[in-house]
Amino acid sequence: MNQNRAKKGVHPYEGKDLSKDSSIAVIPAAEVMVYPLAQHIGAPAKAVVSPKDRVLKGQMIAEADGFISSPIYSAVSGTVKAIEKRLVVNGEKTECIVIENDGAEETAEGYGKARSLDSLSGKEIIDVITKAGIVGLGGAGFPTGVKLSPKNPQDIDTLIINGAECEPYLTADYRLMLEKSDEILLGAKAVLKLFEKAKVVIGIEDNKPDVIRLFEEKTAAEEKISVEALKTKYPQGGERQLIYTVTGRKINSKMLPADKGCLVINAATCFAIYEAVYENKPLIHRIMTVTGEAANAPCNLDVPLGMSFEQVLAAAGGAGEDAVKYIAGGPMMGTAMATLDVPVVKASSAILVFSQDDVAVLSESACIHCGRCVGACPSNLIPQMLAKAVKAENYEEFERLGGMECMECGCCTYGCPAKIPLTQMFKLGKAKVREMRIVG
Incomplete structure (x- = not known):
């Protein structure tokens, strides 16, 4: 990498030491689970269940409603309690499927059944990823099956696995890369099968030297997979920034990465691809960081989709009495929350808990043209x-x-x-x- 390409950006306080040493802990699903039909870029999904229907873990409860859309699956077995408007992270009310968890963990047919990559064609791999409801888990929420179906597959020569995790405080991807490196690499190999000319570059910021060493060791014998140590600087993990840093190719708002022969997939998305392709599991959970100076026990959790932020925070040990501000996602691009009684969705990456609201005490003044x-x-x-x-x-x-x-x-x-x-x-x-x- 040409380090000169990483000059722009800022160096905010990282805050990653709070949670980076916390191994991923699995938490149980809640008694009531809520699934917004709009939790991805594109058209909201369309419910395929009705109130009083019994559903199984891993069962589709809403289907994609258009080319750019994504299905939704239940993380629990239970009964559909209602389909109604509920509050979501951005403060709006949107149509949601509410499921009462029966605790039986009864799974849909075929859920978790092992599958060989060699048995699948490229088209079948895309179908599996699309049907599994996988979207970009780095925050964008764009349907992955659509991203992996560019109009020029023959021109794709670089697949970038985004392991930068440049947002301050967040360590979910860091822990996932440490604990599930083999699975992430298998997910990358599934994507490689779609593009004959492509090679994979795993981009990791250099504030994660242990992850860089781990992936370098595991890819040493791989001809088509390499690791790129990236300068630690926000927003190094932004799609355009990452492509430019790794390849020197510039992307603007009127272009797609595929127009420059590139595709970018977040590390967590790659893990979800592994689960869908090799284990026949749709996207029903994700790794989240719960952290911040006012979080009682900063940690990384494996969270079933559909739980509320309030329930996840409680499972993480709750917040201190001095907590005054909650953010969904990172401090730079996340959303300040007025209530924690909103559901975790596919793009939910973190809950940040702070004892001071820096924005509330800001006093705006005139621009001094400092540059x-x-x-x-x-x-x-x-x-x-x-x-x-x-x-x-x-x-x-x-x-x-x-x-x-x-x-x-x-x-x-x-x-x-x-x-x-x-x-x-x-x-x-x-x-x-x-x-x-x-x-x-």
Whole structure:
């Protein structure tokens, strides 16, 4: 890797020492499980069960409703209690399937049945991944089967397994890579079978030397799999940033990675692919980090999808009396939570618990034109000019200045001494541009 490609970005406090030494612990499912039909990019899934229906663990309860959509499976056996609107992480209410867990752990037919990769064609592998309900588990939630079906499969030469986990505090992928390295590599080999010319590069930030050594040892004899040590700098794990760092190829908002011969898959997604392809298990659980200065026992948990954040936090030992702020996901791109009574979904990576709300005490002042935002922006934008355009409601100018290239990573906001909420402004600007395009 050319280290010069990793110059942009910021170095926030990592906070990973709180939970990185905590091995993954499996927690039992709750008595009532809630499954939002919209937990991925694209069209919400469509329920295929009704109230009072009995369901089994690993049974499909909602089917994909369109090309860019993804099915949903129950993590428990039990009875469908209701299909109703419930609150989710982003503060909205959305249609959810509510299942009462009977504790029997009775599984659907074929669940967990071993399968050989050699018995599957490329098309069958994609069908398995699609039907298993796998989406990007790094936070994006894009259906993986669609991502692995580019219009130019013959041109894909680089598959990047994203093991950067660049968000502060998060250690779920770190523990998964340490504890399930063989399975992740088998998942990578399943994806390799789809692209004749491709090689796999496993990108890992250099603040995880033990993981780098482990994967280097396990891939030493592999001709088509290599390990790339990445400079530790946020947002090194962003898709565009990762592709540029590893290959030197630049991607913009109007392009797909496949247009440059690349595909990026998160390490946790790769593990989910392993479970689907080799063990015939749909996506019904994920690894989450529960951490923060106000978390009683920072740890990494194997969580059945459908539990509430409140139940997961309780299983992790709860929060201290000084807890004042909760975030779903990482501190840079996560979502502040008004309530923990919302369900864990496919893209839920963490619960952060803090004793101080840094945002609440911020006092915004005028831009001093220091240029820190420009130096930090991984997309090489000029945030102060974009902010000026948004404040003036000049969204044509916002677009002309490259505002749609904003990754919403938060680097500019993090570094701004004037405490201007730049990232939030750019989210608004991008939404307004999209509205203009639709109207136009």
